[in-house]
Amino acid sequence: MTPAAIIDAVVMIELHRVCKVYHVGPVSIPALSDVSFSLAKGEFAVLTGPSGAGKTTLLRLLYRDDVPSEGEVHVLGQDLRTLGGRRVAALRRSLGVVFQDAKLLPGRTVYENIAFVLRVTGTPRRQITARAFDALRAVGLSARAQAYPAQLSQGEAQRAALARAIVRKPALLLADEPTGNLDGDMAAEVLDVIKDVWQGGTTVLFATHQAPLAAELGRRTLTLLGGRLVKDEG
Amino acid sequence: MFGFLLGEALRDLRRAGRVAVSAVVLITLSLAALGGFWMLSANLGRAVSQWRDRVRIIVYLKRDPADVEGVLRRVREWPEVASAAFVGRAEALSSLKRVLGKDAGIVDQLAANPLQSSIEVRPSAAGATPEGARALIERLATLPETEEVSGGIEWVERLAQWQRLLAMVGLGVGSLLALAAILTVTTSTTLVLHARRHETEIMRLVGAPEVAIRLPLLLQGMIQGLLGALIAMGLLAAAYRAAAPWFAPLLERLVGLPEVAFLAAPAVVALIAAGAVLGALGGLLALRPAGHGGAR
Numbered sequence: 001m002t003p004a005a006i007i008d009a010v011v012m013i014e015l016h017r018v019c020k021v022y023h024v025g026p027v028s029i030p031a032l033s034d035v036s037f038s039l040a041k042g043e044f045a046v047l048t049g050p051s052g053a054g055k056t057t058l059l060r061l062l063y064r065d066d067v068p069s070e071g072e073v074h075v076l077g078q079d080l081r082t083l084g085g086r087r088v089a090a091l092r093r094s095l096g097v098v099f100q101d102a103k104l105l106p107g108r109t110v111y112e113n114i115a116f117v118l119r120v121t122g123t124p125r126r127q128i129t130a131r132a133f134d135a136l137r138a139v140g141l142s143a144r145a146q147a148y149p150a151q152l153s154q155g156e157a158q159r160a161a162l163a164r165a166i167v168r169k170p171a172l173l174l175a176d177e178p179t180g181n182l183d184g185d186m187a188a189e190v191l192d193v194i195k196d197v198w199q200g201g202t203t204v205l206f207a208t209h210q211a212p213l214a215a216e217l218g219r220r221t222l223t224l225l226g227g228r229l230v231k232d233e234g
Numbered sequence: 235m236f237g238f239l240l241g242e243a244l245r246d247l248r249r250a251g252r253v254a255v256s257a258v259v260l261i262t263l264s265l266a267a268l269g270g271f272w273m274l275s276a277n278l279g280r281a282v283s284q285w286r287d288r289v290r291i292i293v294y295l296k297r298d299p300a301d302v303e304g305v306l307r308r309v310r311e312w313p314e315v316a317s318a319a320f321v322g323r324a325e326a327l328s329s330l331k332r333v334l335g336k337d338a339g340i341v342d343q344l345a346a347n348p349l350q351s352s353i354e355v356r357p358s359a360a361g362a363t364p365e366g367a368r369a370l371i372e373r374l375a376t377l378p379e380t381e382e383v384s385g386g387i388e389w390v391e392r393l394a395q396w397q398r399l400l401a402m403v404g405l406g407v408g409s410l411l412a413l414a415a416i417l418t419v420t421t422s423t424t425l426v427l428h429a430r431r432h433e434t435e436i437m438r439l440v441g442a443p444e445v446a447i448r449l450p451l452l453l454q455g456m457i458q459g460l461l462g463a464l465i466a467m468g469l470l471a472a473a474y475r476a477a478a479p480w481f482a483p484l485l486e487r488l489v490g491l492p493e494v495a496f497l498a499a500p501a502v503v504a505l506i507a508a509g510a511v512l513g514a515l516g517g518l519l520a521l522r523p524a525g526h527g528g529a530r
Contacts, residue, residue, distance in 0.1 A: 063439070085444060092441030105432055116433075119238045120442035168440070 271404020459513020
């Protein structure tokens with residue numbers, strides 16, 4: 001997929017009658033049932049629902065970590081059912097993903113964690129430092145660039161993970177409970193960064209089980225319950 | 235990007251620690267064994283070809299033939315003969331005196347020359363095999379002028395058999411150790427795979443190309459192999475320097491080889507390349523199960 005094709009994609013996410021069933025031996029566990037929705041370019045949507053509602057499963061389908069049992073998933077104009085290995089990698093280079101667990105590499109500094117992403121995706125060497133520090137400034141962590149993950153607070157670690165997710169200026173940011181482990185102030189800091197990223201033009205799908213947070217954001221809210229999309233409002 | 239991936243491979247090697255060291259040691263041992271036997275076998279091979287060139291079959295004649303040139307012409311026409319030369323009785327006596335050296339005076343005490351004239355036959359390549367030489371001897375014996383035929387190349391063939399045996403033993407020992415080395419590299423790469431799982435997860439998540447994910451693992455295997463090969467070559471060269479002066483006189487006495495040669499440059503290059511291939515194979519074996527998963 002060319003960058004031009006991503007820019008041209010008006011609908012960033014489109015799900016049509018998506019079902020996902022996990023099979024554990026003879027037992028079938030439905031995780032998503034008949035989920036359909038779409039997300040336009042530049043939108044900020046909140047995906048909410050209690051733990052086990054299917055939020056993480058849905059996000060995994062969006063970054064092609066898993067495939068649906070039924071239905072269609074289109075992301076950035078790509079039909080994910082037919083995507084081969086190289087095109088999956090190309091798609092992921094246009095996405096940013098953050099998790100509840102920051103997933104920072106423990107043996108590398110904050111700067112190295114971010115530069116690592118640029119290096120393994122083939123960014124020219126001379127651009128790496130500048131781009132990594134741009135991302136660190138965006139999340140307010142440039143002063144902690146040489147710190148190791150173990151030396152960071154949970155909020156700082158999550159902001160570092162966000163810097164890693166946005167350093168390639170993704171078209172779409174998928175956030176899976178990034179504030180789930182954080183107290184009020186830290187969660188607010190992370191949310192502010194995500195809002196800044198959205199205002200910069202990135203489409204955001206933000207998953208959280210915290211209903212008050214979803215309400216406070218005042219954005220379009222998709223509510224999952226028992227694997228079904230029960231509400232799409234805002 | 236290659237420089238970065240090479241750096242990652244070196245980082246992985248440090249993570250593998252003692253297992254990587256074991257793999258390097260095993261590769262060193264396997265290539266040193268292979269190289270050592272190769273060197274011995276190559277030297278024996280030189281001795282064999284040298285002796286094959288020197289093989290002569292002597293046809294002792296009943297009496298000096300009237301038409302020496304006619305006999306020689308007939309013999310030279312045979313395909314198993316490279317050359318044939320007549321040695322008269324007087325010439326044979328002179329040769330004997332040369333061989334006896336300071337004891338040559340004994341010959342002068344003889345009442346008459348007891349030696350027979352002969353034809354010295356140098357076999358061609360076809361006649362230098364055990365079967366070819368046997369057939370040539372039988373054919374020479376049928377000449378009406380022949381009194382007796384002496385010579386043969388059995389002992390040269392025995393030397394050649396020893397050379398082949400050495401090469402086979404070297405290959406066998408080297409192969410067994412190489413197999414152990416591959417399995418050790420596989421183990422160290424599997425450990426690295428485990429230690430590297432967070433990096434691999436992030437790399438897949440951000441869309442790193444598959445080659446960027448796998449190359450460091452392959453490279454660390456190759457580095458182990460190259461390191462083992464270079465140490466093996468260093469050890470062999472040191473052993474050669476230390477042992478060649480002791481072995482040279484023995485080999486000269488046993489098989490007439492004036493000097494012991496070290497491995498030829500192409501053999502050294504081949505062994506170093508073999509080290510890299512062994513390491514890469516070990517790395518590939520560890521990566522194989524991950525390959526079934528495809529892009530995640």
